Each structure stands twice: as structure tokens, then as C-alpha cells.
Amino acid sequence: MECVVEVEGAEKRYPGGVAAVNNVSLTAGRGIHVFLGPNGSGKSTLLSMIAGVLKPSAGRITVCGKDLWGPRGLDARKHIGYAPQDPPLRPLLTGYENLVRHALFRGLSLGEARRRARELLELVGLAGAADRKVGEYSGGMKRRLTVAIALVGDPDVVVLDEPSTGLDPTARRELWDIVVRLREEGRVVLLATHYADEAEALASKVYIMHRGVVAAQGTVAELKERYTPVSVILVEAKEAPPNPEEARSSLMLPGVEDVVVEGPVFRVYAARPNVVAPRVLEAMVGYGVEVRELRILEPSLEDVYFKVTGTTLRGEGVGG
């Protein structure tokens, strides 16, 4: 039977009534489910609840049919592998010993734990550093080891909270390969990130997180089609305009859907960019802006995020 994660009306409220997660419902089956949002959007809180670390204030979460916070909560946790944002590593133990430790927590015998630890070190590319103390690992190595820890119990559901934060591009690619492999193995992967490109590269389904709610969800193609049926004319000026709102208004020409001004960068949304672009250039020069570069871009998930939430993935609200 396929393992599914079901979240029904999950909420997390802190004293004072602040809702970190507010009435979230979703069903996640096989594939990579990416929760996209900046810091504070509620994605890590939601994943902490799904991982069984944080108790919801309201709602219900089941994993493979078992209520995570009910009497069979420990049974439900057998199906979960969790890589938290802060690596759960003991710095005085080696990478291998850390993995064996977590394998024993998952109920493996000592022999099985040792075998599994070797396998996973190979998988995440740390076999050569297996016997080095984790305190001597780089940030990237710690991240990879944390992913290995999430996999140590051979879980049906893998929860990865910002696994690629701080990784260099090569390490990120390697990590993505591992995540894709998890999908191919038929697991449910829940991944939180604030990188739009990561979501675009990996996601079977994207959940746009904003202020504790899932503001939109769907495949990457569905979200783009729904929220950004227009292309983006990206104009980079030499300097930021003194009055962004006025600059924005001056570019709201016929055929222009929207304009976002972020410092010296203007994003002009238009259905027919080839027609609109010369007019935009003309208007900018007329407004007194010195243009350094103009490019026509296909919309990205970042644009989708902005269209849905009115803020960027860095958490900034911008003009427009």
C-alpha cells in the first residue's frame, strides 16, 4: 500500500496567538513535495510538525495511515526520516559513528546499523571521511551527513528542511541527485527551501508558503500557467530610481501587466514582450533612467511566488 502523508487543518499557534502555521491541509504521496517560502513563512514549522518534532495546536497529521500525535505516534515515526535545518550531529563522534548511533535509534541491530552506515556514507559521498570527527567536517559535509541520517531507517517519508542551504553549487547538484533518487525509489519526499531554482529542478508539486498558510499549490507548470502567463522584461538601470513608485507608474504602459521595482532592477510583466520592450526602453530613457541591460525572461517560480504573495523569496515586500 502506498504511504501517504495527510495533513488536515494543521495549526501551530504560539503564546500571544501568533500563528506560525494556520489551517494547512494537504495530501502528499510519492514524489518530491517542495515547500517554497522565505524565512518565517511557516515551511519549517509545518515540516517539524510532519516530522513529529512539533505538536500542532490543532489539526491532524497522519503518516502511512497512522496518527502522528495519537497513541500510535511512535509507530508512525518509524516511517519518517528527518533532516532538520540544524544538523543533529555529535561533533566528537565520526561521521560513521553518528550514523550508527542514529541507526540504533531506529531499532537496527548493531551489525545492521554498521552495514547501513557504510552504505549511506557511500551514497552521500562521505565514505572517504567516514572516520573523521564530525567537528572537522565542512558545512556541506554536515548537510550531506544529515541527509544520510534521515535515510538511515529506510523511511517511506523523508523530510528535508532546507538541505541545500550553505552548499556550493557542486554539492547542491550532488544533493539534488540524491533527492531525485529518493523519488525514483518511490518515497514521499517533503523538502523545504527558499531557492526557486531548487523547487523548479526537483518538485513534483510545489506549495507556496506565505505567513503560515499554503497560498498556492500545484506542479511547476501549473503554477506558472496560473500565475505568470506573461513573460518578464528585466531591465537593469545604472542606479535605483529616487522614487520607485513614480518610476513604476511611468512604466505602466499599454500591454504591461505589472511592474516590480527592486533597487536598480525593474521587472516588467507583459504578455507580448517583444512588442512592449522598445516602448519600455523609450519610457525609461524619457524618465531619465540610464539603462545598462535589458533582457526578456521566461517567468520563474520566483515570479510566481511574487505574484501569489506580493513578496520576494527574500521576504521583502517590493513596490508593485
Next chain:
Amino acid sequence: MAAKGPITAIVLGGLKELVRDKTSLFWILVFPVIMVLISGGLWANPNPRPTPVGVYVDDTSSGPFNATLVTMAMEETGMFEIKHYDSLQSMLDDIAEDGSPPLGLYFPQGFAANASSGMPASIVVYRVNVSELWVEVDQSKLLGFLSGMEDRVRLTILNYALPHAPPGYRGYLEALADPLKTRVEEVNTAREVSQAVIAGYMAISMVVVEALFIGLNVGASMIHEERESGGLRALLSSPVPSWAILAGYTLTTMVYIALAGLASVAAGFLIGAEYRGLTPGILAASAVMVVLAGLFTMGLGLLLAPLARSAKGANGLATAIAFPLMFLGGIWIPAWMLPEPFRTFAHYFPLSRLSDALKLMIVYGGTPLEALSMTPPVLVVAIIAVYAVGTITYRRMLSMMVEKA
């Protein structure tokens, strides 16, 4: 799920971390050895320091019983270290300046002539005006010596006088010279205070001191350490029941205490401790008592945990509490030496009782039954209650973290 795996993981990890962490190694293996070697070596020293005594002889009279004879006799006992002065003032200046020597003997004019001829002879003892225990002890030593000397003088004078006394008066004169015929006889006892006993006492005390420090520190800091290292999140998302985590840490604590205990006992051997009656029964009873000590201190540590916000803070708090308890709880310093109200506190303090019971068996050769009589059921119940309340506190903290993580 079976708890064997998580418990094994915590204990194995704890041991490996211990071996690699120099600070923990110091406190668990080196510190007890140093403490036993230094303290045991000092207290169990078979040649205690002689008491420094200043001597100024102003007497120019002569006689067979003179100041030289007295000071030579003092030196021969090995109990005194004599320093001669040229003037009374210089001796008093030294005593007044820093209490070294703490005592001075002044032989005034006519001492030899009077003492040798049966006349009262004056002698003045000066002591530094501080109420330190050691000065009291030194003064008692000196006065005791002079008292013995006085008896000898009286008997010598009596021996001169007796031939001239009427027969009916001899007994009376003898009684006058030595009215109390006091003698000291040694009685063999299993609890003799020998060097070996003192060394053993220190070593076993150190086992309990280590139980105090280790239990309090691990109990107070374990949840904070797991939270700070991120391990708590991984544990909460795993199928490990909270009691298995606690059991793992409790067992790790016991292993640490056992290692520290072995180090203390080995250090005791180095300074001449003799451990009596190490029979299987006594070893088993000792193990039970050490486990009880560990449960009690771990329980106390768990109760302290909510008062701290970080592992460092928890360790600081645990040490701040353990340190005075080590001295005032009747573990390191015997309860009878403590002032009230600490003596009463030590009487009821479980670690003091367990420590005494352990020493009774291992140092003084008592039986497990005798030791058990020092650990009545109410004490065992109290220890288990402290651990149980500590466990509840731990679970409540864990629940709070699950609410707020």
C-alpha cells in the same frame, strides 16, 4: 520498539565522547586520582609535621633539670621543631608577625635551680592569639608534653625525698606526687585509624563525590545538550520512547561513575589504602549503593534542568550545588567534623549515608548486613522518589519542547 538499540547508542556514544573529550576525561578520571593522591596523601601521612616551638632561655642558674634537658627531650619525641631565640622580644615578634612559630617557651631565671631542688619552677608558654584548630592542637601537644615532664620531675624529687620520709608517709607522698596514675593501653579494633584506613576513606569518599558531580551534571544538562546539538529534534522524530532516552543517559551516568570509582579506588591503592573484605557479597552490595547514589544525583540533576536555559548554564548550576554538598554533606569531610546545622543535614543526606555504608564495608570490614542497616528502606524509597520526580520533570520538559520546538 525495543529500547535496547537507543540505550546502546547513547551509552556507546557517551563512552566514545568521554574518551575524546579532554575536559570530561579530566573530571571523571584525572580529578578523582589527583584528589585522592593529594588529600589522602596529606591526611594519611604517617609522619605528621612537627609543631614549631620557639624557645628562649633566660635562665643562668644550674641544675640537672634545666632548659636544655627539656628542649632536648622535646626534640627527641619528634613532635616538636625547636627554634632558639636570643631574646624574648625577638621570639614574641616572630609569633606576632605571622604565627610562625605559633608557640613559644620561655625559661625565666632560676628555672634550673628551682626545678632541680624541689622548688616551684616557672615556665611560660606563649601562643599566637588566633582560634585556629591547628594552633589548639599544637598547644595541646605542648601542654601534654610539659604535663608528662612535670610528672617525671615530681617523681624524681620524690625519689630523693622518700628515703628521708617516715614509712607511714611514703604512700601519701607518692599519691601527692602522682595522684592519678593514668596509663594508656591500645585496644585492637577493626576501625583503627591507620594510614591505610584514612587512604581507603578518602578513596571511597571520592567515589561518592564523583557520583555527586557526574549525576548532577548529566541530569541537569542532558536535555539542553541534546536540544543545542540538534539531536533532540532527530530523537523526537524517531520511534524512540522518551523513557529509553532517559534510561540510556542513566546507564551512561552509571558507567561514568563506575569508571571514576575505579580510578579513585586505584589511586587509593597508590597511597596505601587497604580494602577489606572484598567478597562477592560486599561487591554486590557496593554496586547497589553506587547505583542508588547515581539515581539520587541524576534525579536531583533532572530537577535542576528546568532552572537552566543552556547546557553550559546547567553544568554551572550543577557544579555550584555539588561543590558545597561535597564538603557540607558529610561525604568528603566526616559528618562529625561539621558544625551544626550541617551535621544534622549530613545525617539525613542520602549520599552521606551511602558513603558511610560503603566505607563500613570496604574500609572498616563491616558486613553487607551492617551496611544495609545504615541504608534503611525509607532512604531507598526517598532516593527512588527523587529519581521518579526527576523523570516526571524530564518528561514535562520534553513535552514543553514538543509544544515549542
